[in-house]
Amino acid sequence: MTTQDVIAQYDRYVMNTYVRSPLVLVKGKGSRVWDLDGHEYLDLFPGWGVSGIGHCHPWVMKALRGQSTKLIHVSNNYYHVLQWRLAKTLIDMSFDGKAFFANSGAEVVEAAIKLGRRWGRTGGSPRYEIVVMDQSFHGRTMGALSATGQVKYQEGFEPLLPGFTCVPFNDLEAVRRAVTPKTVAILLEPLQGEGGVQVASESFLRGIRQLADQHRLLVIYDEIQTGMGRTGKLFAYQHSGVEPDIMVLAKTLGGGFPIGAMVAKRHVADALTPGTHASTFGGNPLACACALAVFEVIEKQRLLERVLHLGDVLLERLTAFRARCPLVREVRGRGFMIGIELSIDGQPIVDACRARRLLINCTQGNVLRLLPAMTITRAQLDRALAILEEVLMQHAAQGGATA
Numbered sequence: 001m002t003t004q005d006v007i008a009q010y011d012r013y014v015m016n017t018y019v020r021s022p023l024v025l026v027k028g029k030g031s032r033v034w035d036l037d038g039h040e041y042l043d044l045f046p047g048w049g050v051s052g053i054g055h056c057h058p059w060v061m062k063a064l065r066g067q068s069t070k071l072i073h074v075s076n077n078y079y080h081v082l083q084w085r086l087a088k089t090l091i092d093m094s095f096d097g098k099a100f101f102a103n104s105g106a107e108v109v110e111a112a113i114k115l116g117r118r119w120g121r122t123g124g125s126p127r128y129e130i131v132v133m134d135q136s137f138h139g140r141t142m143g144a145l146s147a148t149g150q151v152k153y154q155e156g157f158e159p160l161l162p163g164f165t166c167v168p169f170n171d172l173e174a175v176r177r178a179v180t181p182k183t184v185a186i187l188l189e190p191l192q193g194e195g196g197v198q199v200a201s202e203s204f205l206r207g208i209r210q211l212a213d214q215h216r217l218l219v220i221y222d223e224i225q226t227g228m229g230r231t232g233k234l235f236a237y238q239h240s241g242v243e244p245d246i247m248v249l250a251k252t253l254g255g256g257f258p259i260g261a262m263v264a265k266r267h268v269a270d271a272l273t274p275g276t277h278a279s280t281f282g283g284n285p286l287a288c289a290c291a292l293a294v295f296e297v298i299e300k301q302r303l304l305e306r307v308l309h310l311g312d313v314l315l316e317r318l319t320a321f322r323a324r325c326p327l328v329r330e331v332r333g334r335g336f337m338i339g340i341e342l343s344i345d346g347q348p349i350v351d352a353c354r355a356r357r358l359l360i361n362c363t364q365g366n367v368l369r370l371l372p373a374m375t376i377t378r379a380q381l382d383r384a385l386a387i388l389e390e391v392l393m394q395h396a397a398q399g400g401a402t403a
């Protein structure tokens with residue numbers, strides 16, 4: 001079977017909801033993936049950020065194989081030992097509370113919206129409004145989509161879920177103005193990913209926390225992309241130390257296996273009682289075993305230190321490159337979550353990198369996004385940057401069209 005054959009079968013049988021590159025992947029290991037023809041690629045955007053500890057990490061594979069021979073699924077009408085272990089690990093590593101498990105990012109955003117609304121019915125008249133941020137991204141289900149601050153994803157799916165007020169990111173006064181007697185929560189990514197790799201300022205996070213405490217609001221952090229070490233701390237909010245009341249996680253959490261988690265402070269979590277929320281697959285033994293293996297890898301392989309150190313190297317090198325390359329407007333991000341804003345459309349750069357066997361992403365039309373695996377070697381990172389810089393310099397020399 002050739003790449004063209006596979007694409008033809010997709011065209012015939014798979015719904016056309018994604019913009020796909022003509023690449024059929026068959027194998028992955030660490031930061032490398034292989035296509036149908038045996039070509040090897042360096043992957044600096046592994047699985048949309050899911051393979052944060054690299055493709056097929058041996059410890060995750062071991063957990064997956066071991067657990068799959070014992071018990072794959074248990075209905076949440078019963079107990080199993082891995083779900084509480086994972087919940088405890090999450091709580092030990094973040095803040096005192098309780099966890100709920102689902103299978104994806106959007107699902108735990110939904111769970112957070114529902115929890116916020118339930119909690120908003122405690123102590124006084126019901127509150128349900130949530131302040132959200134421009135350029136945010138929270139997922140494609142109707143609640144998560146309604147919370148997303150990007151009209152392009154919402155068009156054609158109206159009417160949206162009511163109760164979301166969108167304000168500019170990093171604008172505390174705008175958040176303050178948006179709070180009404182019906183507001184129950186403020187939802188944000190501590191570092192926006194899909195929105196163009198935009199870092200929330202520490203003063204913004206502190207201001208939001210104060211505002212929330214003043215008005216008895218919940219702070220909800222969407223750490224689906226930033227969580228599990230991507231920014232050099234286990235959770236991105238830990239850079240500022242400003243705690244949320246609810247945090248949602250997915251992507252890297254399962255090391256490639258689908259899992260989403262919501263962690264909420266104890267008094268908030270208790271607003272959900274038996275029968276009020278559920279997920280058939282959520283927190284099954286296989287998913288929990290994988291997630292526990294991911295925590296072990298991050299700790300024992302000291303990946304946070306690696307990301308902090310190599311992230312600085314990456315940012316410094318790209319910032320120096322910016323001075324040489326007229327196409328680069330800005331380099332920003334934290335740890336292994338880097339955005340390179342270009343003055344041209346980013347897609348031709350992504351395509352040219354792929355032709356050179358390097359996989360990267362572009363968001364918002366002109367922001368190249370790098371989310372390397374935390375296990376990437378220094379040599380792989382250097383090689384990837386060399387390719388990227390060369391491709392950008394070539395486009396600059398050809399007088400790349402301005403975005």
Ligand SMILES: Cc1ncc(COP(=O)(O)O)c(C=O)c1O
Pocket residue numbers: 048104105106107109137138139140189193194222223224225250251
């Ligand atoms: C910050 C953020 N929230 C939510 C989501 C949605 O996650 P999922 O695609 O697993 O539903 C994403 C996905 O990219 C994300 O980056």
